[in-house]
Amino acid sequence: MKGLSLTTNKEKSELIASVDPLMFGPLLDKEKLVEFVNTSEFGHFHLSANSILELEESIAIASDENDMAIITQVIGELKEVAVSVSLSEDNMECTASIAANSGSMLPNINTVKEQLKTAGVKRGISEKRIRQLLQLALDNSSDKPVKIVVAKGLPPKKGKDSIVKPTVPNAIDRILAPQESDDSKVDMRNLGDILSVDARQVVAKRIAPTKGRSGFTVTNKKLAASPGEWKVIKLGKNTVISEQNENTVIATIAGQPKFKNDVMNVDDTFTSKGVNVGTGNIKYNGSVVVNGDITEQMQVVADGDVTVNGFVESALVRAGGDIIITQGATGKMNIEDCQLIAGGSIFIQHGQGLDIISGKDIHVAKQLAYSKVKCRGEIIVGSGEKPMGNLFASSIICHKTLRAGSVGAVSGSQLIIDFSEGYNVLAQRAEALTDLFNTLSNANADHEIKIAALNSRHIPAQLKKKLATLTNELDSERILLNWLRLAKEEMAQKKQDYEMHARIIANKELFPGVIVKLNKKMWKAEKEYQRCRVILENGAWLYDPLTQ
Structure with a gap:
């Protein structure tokens, strides 16, 4: 439209019409104005009929009074979207x-x-x-x-159930937390007194369940929380619930406490000042504490834990629980005639010439060398969150992560770390589950067809009971098949988790001569690496530098 222009305000929320009376003329055609706006770039503005009427009046007045000043009028606006x-x-x-x-x-x-x-x-x-x-x-x-x-909203959170907490530490926990001396320094030689409890001593307590946390809806309706439940206390060996307090567990004998899987056991403990030709070998149905050394060719065998507050030399120590050696253990190099065999974990200060078999983790405080190791848990050489101990010249079978400071030696002596055993056990179980699942699945498919065929026919009354029995057996078969399917999936996940945890972490350096294996997958260090890890990724071993 000649003589009329459109603009917006700074916020672009209002549409402004500017009219030059000299060029526009005395009359405004409202329909043409609406069409002009709708076909322009401002067609999305919502026009105001009253504002257009006001503009029309202003133009007429300007024409009557021969006023040539530019006329401006807000004629539309953007409306907020719903x-x-x-x-x-x-x-x-x-x-x-x-x-x-x-x-x-x-x-x-x-x-x-x-x-x-x-x-x-x-x-x-x-x-x-x-x-x-x-x-x-x-x-x-x-x-x-x-x-x-x-x-x-915030969903309510159920309270935690009651739990049993030990009131005395496990020996393995104590050994991993050396005592402080008077000057607040940690003394690795001072591991405290040998831990034992007296008869009638409190060894564990049941902690009350929590109330939980209430929640709310977005409309601010309060949602009540369900409190946790009181769980029955599971009693271990040589313990009872106190007659005075149903939430307290006490020892019935003097012995060594051990808290595992929420159950407190107190092992009958045999104590010796040392094991040598003078004392003879020890075989005990309980825990054994040796306040001294175990000398060459001697044997200590116990169903519980074995704690040696001394040194072990070319001897056999076998425990159904943990083995704790507060000093070191040594055997002859290349013979490994010092055997440490534990159903639980093993802790030693340092060792060489050892033959170690551990059902759980192995902790070596300083150094492990010239040894043969089989560990179903983690191997940690050193102390703290970043262990800095030395590991070299050994043959190791490991099921989980190995952590140390220096892995291998400058001389390039061979250190073999093999993760195959644990993986192969899982692979065999997975294969057996798959074979069983496939066999049962095929049989079940055949049975489903046959039962469906029978149900489609007229069944004499005398045979209906037998058919019902067959149907119940088919239901049991379906349940078993579903259980096998879940077990198969769980085993596949365990294999993935195993590969994820099969790794070497060297917090200081890794030397040539280190070989890492998982069946045919092998990685060999050809040079010296600084802080790094060796991990299994996409089916292949990978060197990965540690940047932090």
């Missing part, structure tokens, strides 16, 4: 949506919050999610609305 609010059936979530409409002005955060409150939403409102909603709407170029959860 925000739709919906609540989930349980009132735990509120979703806000904005329709696709490029011609509408987006509301601000406070406006959205007010709309939520109007819809009854009082708690759990997230300004971050509202901003995200507005940004998505701003970037939306499709014809579909955008929606997002902008408020969430």
Whole structure:
């Protein structure tokens, strides 16, 4: 339209018409103005009929008075887009949506919050999610609305069940926490007194269940929490529940405490000042504490733990539980005539010439060399979160992560670390489960067809009972098949977890001569590496430097 131009204000929320009376003429055609606006770049503005009427009057007055000044009038505005609010059936979530409409002005955060409150939403409102909603709407170029959860309730949290906690430490925990001297320095030689408890001494307590945490809906309805449950105390060897306090466990004999799998046991303990030709070998149905050395060719065999507050030289120590040697153990190099065999974990200060078999973890405080090791848990050489001990010139079978400071030696002496055994056990179990599952699955498919065929026929009354029995057997078969399917999946996950934990961590350096194996997958260090780890990734061993 000649003599009329359109602009917006700074916020681009209002449409302004500017009229030059000299060029425009005395009359405004309102229909042409509306058409002009709708076909222009400002067609998304909502026009105001009253404002257009005011503009028409201003133009007429200017013409009558021969006033040639530019006339400006706001004739339209952007309207805020509507925000739709919906609540989930349980009132735990509120979703806000904005329709696709490029011609509408987006509301601000406070406006959205007010709309939520109007819809009854009082708690759990997230300004971050509202901003995200507005940004998505701003970037939306499709014809579909955008929606997002902008408020969430808090589900109630069930209380924790009662638990049993030991009141005395395990020997293995004590050994890994050396005592402080008077000047607050840790003395690795001082591991405290040999741990034992007296008869009638409290060894564990049951901690009460917690009340849990209440929750709320987005409409601010309080959701009550369920308290935890009182769990029955499981009693171990030589323990009873106190008559005075049903939440207290006491020892019935003097012995060595051991807390495992939420059960406190007290082993009958045999104590010796040393084991040598003078004392003879020890074989004991309980735990053994040796306050001295175990000399060459001697044997200590115990069903429980064996604690040696001294040194072991070319001897046999076998324990159904843990083996703790507060000093060191040594055997002849290349013969490994010092045997340490434990159903649990093994702790030693240092060792060489050892033949070690451990059902759980192995902790070596300083150095392990010229030894043969079989460990079904982790191997840690050194102390603390970043062990810095030395490991070299040994043959090791390990089922989990091996951590040390220096792995291998400058001389390049061979150190073999083999993760095959544990993996192969899992692989054999997985294969057996798969074979059994496939066999049963085929049989079940055949049985399903036959039972379905029988059910489709007329069954005489005298045979219906037998058919019902067959149907029940088929149900049992289905349950077994489902259990096998889950067991097969669980075993596959265990194999993946095993590969993830099969790794070497060298916190200081790794030397040439180190060989890492898992069946045919092998990695050999050809040079010296600084702080690094060797991990199994995508079926292959990979060197990975430690940057932190």
